[in-house]
Amino acid sequence: MGNPKDAAPLGSSTLSVVDNRTGKKYSIPIVDNSVKAVDFKAIKADKVPGEREENETHKGLRVADQGFLNTAVLRSQITYIDGDAGVLRYRGYPIEQLALHSSHLETAYLLIYGSLPTKSQYEVWSNEIAQHSIVHADAEQFFRSFRYDAHPMAILTSAFAYLGSYYQEANPSLQGQNLYTKGDPASLAVMDKQIYRLIGKATTLAAMAYRVRQGREFVTPPTGMSYTGSFLYQMDYLGQENYKPNPVLEKALDVLFLLHADHEMNASASSVLQVGSSLVDPFSAVAAGCASLYGPLHGGANEAVIRMLISIGKPENVPAFIEAVKKREKVLSGFGHRVYKTSDPRSFLVRKTADEVFRIAGKDQLLETAMALHDAAMKDDYFVSRKLAPNVDFWFVFVMLHSHFSLMFIQERSNLSCDGFPERLLPGALRRTAGCWMVGTLAAGVQMMLQSGGVKIWRPRQIYVGSGRRDYVRIDDREAVEGPRMTPSAVEHSGISKRTRLAAYKGKL
Template identity: 75%
Template sequence: MGKPVPATSDTSNTLSVRDNRTGKTYEIPIEDNSIPATAFKDIKAPAAKDERPENETDKGLRIQDRGFLNTAVMRSQITYIDGEAGVLRYRGYPIEELAVHSSHLETAYLLIYGSLPTASQFRIFQDEVMHHSIVHADAEQFFRSFRYDAHPMAILTSAFAYLGSYYSEANPSLQGQTLFTKGTKESLAVMDKQIYRLIGKATTLAAMAYRVRQGREFVIPPTGLSYTGSFLYQMDHLGQEDYRPHPVLEKALDVLFLLHADHELNASATTVLQTGSSLVDPYSAIAAGCASLYGPLHGGANEAVIRMLISIGKPENVPAFIEAVKRREKVLSGFGHRVYKTSDPRSFIVRKTADEVFKVTGKDELLETAMALHEAAMKDEYFIKRKLAPNVDFCGLIYRAMGFPLDFFPVLFAVPRVVGWLAHWRQMMLQPGGVKIWRPRQIYVGSGKRAYVPVAERVAAEGPKMSPSPIEHSGISKRTMLASFRGAKAKM
């Protein structure tokens, strides 16, 4: 693969690469409009005079792709995105059709198992997910151990990892590393049970994170309600008889969950796969994905949008904000996307869902500001040239109208995304050829071999990035440093 080939070979579906260092030509096979990165390892050359040995020139070329801008790490059948055309499909089904005709749990089945379920298949799947929504009674102590002001994403991330401690049968470290990769009937059954547990308990863990912040007692998942209906019940029920969430809010949350269920190999899905490639238990892998989603460049964007709108205030302040963004004095959240270069297809569904919610809750006071910002940005050449179209993160206005606190927005993203994470994890576990641990290469540009220097002979490195930052201490730390005791450092 990638080695020099005779001139008579068929090169109709290959990439010809000439290495000008050696004069050799290599034919690299093209399959599904992609080339294997490992083929470039065969393109070797003698090291140039005075070239750093750390370049490893004689060991073959490496592919440098900072941030995975154009590197495919999986062959997947799950989600297709065309960022230029604004297309998003789950297993071939357009997101627009699923949002109208399907539900979050039915779409979860589709993403995980590859096809829309029959009535009997869906009944089994739904019953199992809802049955496995209850958590062990000891979980109450775990949640109560957090500070009253702990961020709910910190709680949820910890809770997913904590959950894995209950299920030794789901841990390949204990049951053997082929636990999930064998593909046997027994192996698939174990895998499915963890999928039921994680999807079912995701809403319960999130609701517990919500209620611990409110100082409320926890609620056992009810029977007879939908997935999102049960979630709203667990968050809001305070003992009222025959309590049922409002159907419009229940449906809106279900649609938003469906829209957020998967988005191909985004940062958090990639984190799940990176972690899962070590064959760790799925609970640890999902906890890692949850931690990745926490960041403001990913799941935290919803929260960032609302904070931005709050900082803008009224619609008349939008022009000044736009100019500040162009001067790079302010950050524009909710516009632009790593994949979508025109419009995010989910944003149109979000807009329709918002209208339905606002009829019940009343319009959010920031809506006019958001619309003014949208209109101004779409007409401004600065944003048009950079293809900064509005994206799905404006669904935060819906969450705000429904009464969710700002810092709970990422949780509302994480709960449905558990489905996509599990779909990709399951696909990787069952892929032909087994699982290879993900171990990317690096381009080493640091120092060459250096001799150890005794401390008395060292010269301090210059620059703010070359030494640790001093910390200003106060309170008990400062008083302790001033105190005298055995072993205390001599005071200067």
């Protein structure tokens, strides 16, 4: 950390810090425009009179960063994002070039292995993924065990963990904790096989989750089709001879997969890496990321957009909705982004894809409502001044609604509302789970397993602000503490639970 007595000279790659509690000066190295949080542990002071001992002042400063707004957890060579400039690059390649010229599987190879594949490399890669797309016959029983109205994301989260029970050779708990960290050919081969399995089976599991909700038989992955073509086939095939998905829709879905293949340390990626740092098997780690995608602030954002559009109903209701948003009575979904402060570069690419889909699928009232909302928000200073531009989730829904992909995302047994669209929707996280969102996560996982210095389990710190030391009080001598979150909420019981409470039986409390 340097000499705590003297600050570094001007122009050096260091950060000079003066602790006004002690008067000491510290020089902290700056590497790649970053400082190590652990370097601040050297900045210590004596406890002042009246200070809480839980502050642990003598153990050094802690860096507070609620929500990881400015904390880097690893060094990566995979994805670069400049949120202010609206830049997204995979391994240095602009996302715009990849979306125009590449495919999802080719981009997946790039993310995981660091370079675009040659023709022979791509053939091996795509063939392996196709061969590993078939799931064990027992999976049918597993999927049928869920309730008919189970949310597909709950099914998928369970399904990824379920896969881990089949492959004992892929589990470090059974094969040794250095299974994925040795970096020798045997270890890398085991790692690659799990990558084939996860990417290959992801679309199969997603299609099965969809079809179990429709009450349909499952479809074996076809041969000779593209990754997204196979996905559409598995979802929609009902026995027609020589069935082939529409090529425009197939390409549109491939672009969507590519655009969502990685997004640096988003919630799902960091969830997978957090869990993976314990050296658990990759299937369990991916299940954790899938659970993160389920959330409405992440993968569920697409579902929120569709719900919003259904609630608006028709274009003439947009002005009233806009005013309600300004009064904080309604929530505007699909605008703004945690990272991108100007525009999301992916949104332009999805919009271009949407235009191509519109030409064959046409438009309807929900689309007209979405476009009216877009136009109104973009002309309103309230949203413009707050940099609330449409993000990739908003334009993604355009493609979903008008390529009839929306049928993938609907619960058909629910009550119908606007123009026949069901109230209950399958979130857009499904398209991420279908083999695309995990690609960048797998790349980051490989990078973490093979990083210099080995894998260290992620263990964030906290700032304790709770009670100081308290002595135990016997239950008869305690006084009730009332207030929000100070006592459990009461639950209303009915049916069998209420009747059981009224019944008499041995051992009743």
